[in-house]
Amino acid sequence: MGFRDGLARFNRVVTNPVQRLWAGRLPPFAIVEHTGRKTGRLYRTPVSAFVKDDMVTIRLPYGTERDWVRNLVAASGGVIQRRGRRMRVTQPEVSKEGRIGTLRLKIAGPVEDEATGT
Numbered sequence: 001m002g003f004r005d006g007l008a009r010f011n012r013v014v015t016n017p018v019q020r021l022w023a024g025r026l027p028p029f030a031i032v033e034h035t036g037r038k039t040g041r042l043y044r045t046p047v048s049a050f051v052k053d054d055m056v057t058i059r060l061p062y063g064t065e066r067d068w069v070r071n072l073v074a075a076s077g078g079v080i081q082r083r084g085r086r087m088r089v090t091q092p093e094v095s096k097e098g099r100i101g102t103l104r105l106k107i108a109g110p111v112e113d114e115a116t117g118t
Contacts, residue, residue: 007062019046024081032058033079033086034071043068049082056080056089056105064094064101072103079111086111 023029023046030049035042045068050057060069069092072078077090089105 005062020044023047025084027083030056030058030080030082032068032072033081034068035075035078036067037071037074043071049080051082051107054107056082056087056107058103058105060094060101060103064096064103069094069103072105077105077108080105 019029020031024031028048028050030047032045032047032049033042034045047058060066072089072092073094077088077092079086080089081087088108088111090108091106093104095102095104
């Protein structure tokens, strides 16, 4: 296991649970909601996300082959929570230019709250 793998594992176990408490409300952070390819389980992963027009860009410092990235690609999208709002995202594109990859997603629109219908 390399340094990036060890750091990613540490973040998943220690840092991510804490970040999930606030990341969906405080920019530039966001929470990506995705469904596991094998388990069908819903996951929530905190990320740094930058929005311009109808596109979300997420830097991938731990590599382009992380499970959450592959889950989004396999499902053709997911949901991102940013600034307290949940938005459906589609058309994931992973690129590897230079040392750090990026994931770009198209914002498809808001996610309705099932309880209120808004």
